[in-house]
Amino acid sequence: MKLVRLVLGLLLLSGCLSGQMGKDSLDEIAKDYVQMTLEIGEREPGYVDAYYGPKEWQDAAKAAPRSLPDLVKEAASLSARTAAVDAERLDPLSRRRREFLLAQLRAASTRLRMIGGEKLSFAEEAQGLFGVRVETKPLSAYDPVLDRIAALVPGRGALSERVETFQNRFTIPKDRLQPVFDAAIEECKRRTAQYIQLPPGERFTMEFVTGKSWSGYNHYQGNYNSLIQINTDLPIRISRAVDLGCHEGYPGHHALNMLLEQRLTKQRGWVEFSVYPLYSPQSLIAEGTANYGIDLAFPGEQRLAYETQALYPLAGLPTRGAKDYLALLAATRDLAGARFTIAKDYLEGRINRKQAVELTQKYQLVSQKRAEQSIDFTEQYRSYVINYGLGQDMARAYVEAAGPTPQARWAAFERIISEPTLPGDLLVRP
Numbered sequence: 001m002k003l004v005r006l007v008l009g010l011l012l013l014s015g016c017l018s019g020q021m022g023k024d025s026l027d028e029i030a031k032d033y034v035q036m037t038l039e040i041g042e043r044e045p046g047y048v049d050a051y052y053g054p055k056e057w058q059d060a061a062k063a064a065p066r067s068l069p070d071l072v073k074e075a076a077s078l079s080a081r082t083a084a085v086d087a088e089r090l091d092p093l094s095r096r097r098r099e100f101l102l103a104q105l106r107a108a109s110t111r112l113r114m115i116g117g118e119k120l121s122f123a124e125e126a127q128g129l130f131g132v133r134v135e136t137k138p139l140s141a142y143d144p145v146l147d148r149i150a151a152l153v154p155g156r157g158a159l160s161e162r163v164e165t166f167q168n169r170f171t172i173p174k175d176r177l178q179p180v181f182d183a184a185i186e187e188c189k190r191r192t193a194q195y196i197q198l199p200p201g202e203r204f205t206m207e208f209v210t211g212k213s214w215s216g217y218n219h220y221q222g223n224y225n226s227l228i229q230i231n232t233d234l235p236i237r238i239s240r241a242v243d244l245g246c247h248e249g250y251p252g253h254h255a256l257n258m259l260l261e262q263r264l265t266k267q268r269g270w271v272e273f274s275v276y277p278l279y280s281p282q283s284l285i286a287e288g289t290a291n292y293g294i295d296l297a298f299p300g301e302q303r304l305a306y307e308t309q310a311l312y313p314l315a316g317l318p319t320r321g322a323k324d325y326l327a328l329l330a331a332t333r334d335l336a337g338a339r340f341t342i343a344k345d346y347l348e349g350r351i352n353r354k355q356a357v358e359l360t361q362k363y364q365l366v367s368q369k370r371a372e373q374s375i376d377f378t379e380q381y382r383s384y385v386i387n388y389g390l391g392q393d394m395a396r397a398y399v400e401a402a403g404p405t406p407q408a409r410w411a412a413f414e415r416i417i418s419e420p421t422l423p424g425d426l427l428v429r430p
Contacts (some may be wrong), residue, residue, distance in 0.1 A: 001200050024088075026097060029081050030272040032327055033101060035372050036074045037275045039065040040108060044115050050257065052265075053274035054224020059079035069216020075109045093419065100281075101272060107280040122344035125383040128130055129132035131281035131423045132394075134386050136341040145334045151364065152328050163328065163365040164243065172315045173236040175210060180314045181230065185249045187306060191297040192250035195410035199262045200222045204254055208232050209367075213371065213376035216244040220252035222261065226254045234370060238307060238315055239329055246297050251413065252290030259418035273420075284423050289416055292399065296413055328340070335387035338363035343378045343385050394426040401429040 007306065009163060034053055038061035041048035054147045066074065082101045090098060095394040110128030114120060146159060153162045172180050185206070192198070202224035212231040219227040228248045230236070246252050257276070276282060304326055310321040342363065346356040353375060360371035378385055395416065402412035412430045415421075 004030070006244060024081055024084075024102065025327065026082070027269065027271075028093065029085070029101065030076070030270060033078055033105065033272050034065075034275045035061065036071060036078065036267065037108065037277050038113075040071055040277070043068060043071070044111070047111065047242060048275060049278040049283075050218070050220040050222075050276040051274060052261065053118055053271055068112060068159040072112050072116070074107070075105055075112060079105045079109070090401075096420045096422075096425075097270060097272075100422060103281045104272070104277065107131070108277065111277075111279045119251070122347055122383055126386050129281075129383065130284045131280045132284060132386070132388060132390060134340060134383075136344050137205045137337055138232050138358065139338055139341055139363055142335055142338045144365070145331070146217050147332075149328070149331050152331060158362075160367070162362045163332075164367045166328065167237055167325065169321065170233065170238045170317060172238055172317070174232070174243070174276055176315045177230075177232070178237060180238070180241050180311055181206060181245065183310055183314055184245035185228075187310070188242065188245040188297055189250040192255060192293075195406065196251065196255065196259075196414050198250075199258050202254075202258050204228050204380070204426075206230065206250060213369075213380050215240065216248045218248040218257070219425055220253065220257040222274075223257045224261065226257065228254070231380050233336040234373065235239050238311055238317060241311055242298060242303060242307065243294055246294040247290040251297060251417070253286060255293075255312075256289060256417040259414075264420070270420075279384070284387045284391040285426075286391075287387035287394075288426075289413065290393040291388055291392035294415070296399065296409060299331065301413060332365055335365065336365055338339070339374070339389065341385070346375070346378060347382055391423075398426040398428075398430065 019373060035057055038048060038051065038058055041051075055304050057161050074349050079102060082098060082105065085098055087098055097313075107129050110120070110125070113128075114125070116339045120128065122136075123134055126132055132186055149163070152160050153159070153166050155162050181196050185204075188200075204238035205227040207230045208228070209229045209231055210233050212229075212233065215231050215234075216238075217231075219229065221227060226249075230244060230245075230248075250255065260273045264273045304323055307326075312319045312322065339360070342351075342356055344353045346353070350358070356375050356378070357368065357371045360366065363373065364374065367373070397411050398416065399412045402408045415430070416426070
């Protein structure tokens with residue numbers, strides 16, 4: 001009888017333990033992850049970029065956010081719990097979900113260290129927050145690019161001033177901003193909807209704002225609804241209508257957030273996608289695809305044709321020089337890496353703000369006011385600046401490896417923005 005009772009006890013204990021292990025699933029971990037993220041957002045305003053989960057979770061975070069030390073312990077605990085989930089027992093997409101959670105938790109741990117006062121190098125920040133290794137070049141490496149651009153804008157005076165003067169010819173009058181942006185976003189949507197089925201009832205509101213360090217922002221609000229803000233602190237040129245229409249709208253941030261909500265949060269019940277911590281690998285995917293989405297939606301000569309036929313007349317601008325203007329913008333893309341070098345040197349204390357502004361004028365070919373806005377952004381968001389250029393390059397390489405046809409490229413792009421995608425996933429060719 002003692003042996004029987006012992007066996008029964010062991011069976012009961014085994015069942016109890018297996019029940020406990022079963023409860024600690026990715027679903028349970030995800031709920032705790034969302035709660036922790038919301039509480040970090042109470043400790044650092046702006047950390048949570050979007051949230052559309054249960055209101056009571058948000059209310060609880062506001063009412064009693066844990067201390068920084070406790071949040072550090074929670075991030076470590078959640079990482080250990082996630083790592084303990086047996087990946088071999090998961091289907092392929094759930095394995096990616098597990099890896100996504102681990103990466104987001106590593107980013108949360110890194111950000112908590114920073115909030116607590118720890119100083120990290122630019123490279124350590126980028127690796128810890130966004131999951132990528134960043135290699136910067138000396139600014140002198142971009143001098144040949146400046147020489148090529150100088151040939152496109154001949155004349156006297158500083159190259160940045162010549163470029164600024166040339167581009168100012170293409171400024172949208174303030175009273176024409178609304179119709180120009182309305183038309184551009186509608187065209188971005190039309191082109192995206194040809195290849196990606198958008199959720200029914202999706203919508204956005206657009207407004208013009210001032211006093212920001214960024215040029216555009218998408219505030220995703222859930223239920224396939226976004227608030228898109230366009231900053232008018234500085235004159236807005238005609239190219240920015242398509243740029244921001246794609247980047248903030250379709251197939252950029254609005255499309256990405258909608259598809260994640262529809263396919264992961266609602267259809268699969270993966271609640272971790274109902275919250276978006278800004279300082280995480282998710283941002284490299286979001287910014288990189290939003291930037292590359294411009295070229296995907298308007299390949300080759302299609303952008304020039306659309307802008308000159310539709311947007312220039314709405315803006316009341318002559319189309320003479322439009323081709324040269326787009327050629328200049330394309331050439332300046334090769335200067336994107338210079339922004340990383342300037343940000344790194346500034347954040348690590350090798351140059352001061354005045355020097356950073358001057359170098360931004362020279363190597364980003366912008367006016368002093370635009371350079372100051374760029375450094376304002378760096379001061380606010382730090383190593384986040386890498387997500388635009390580096391993320392775009394990674395998204396481009398992945399999508400274009402899928403094949404030369406629009407169908408193949410849009411299908412690859414859709415996978416990126418509707419699945420648990422990490423930067424490392426973009427290194428595996430489709």
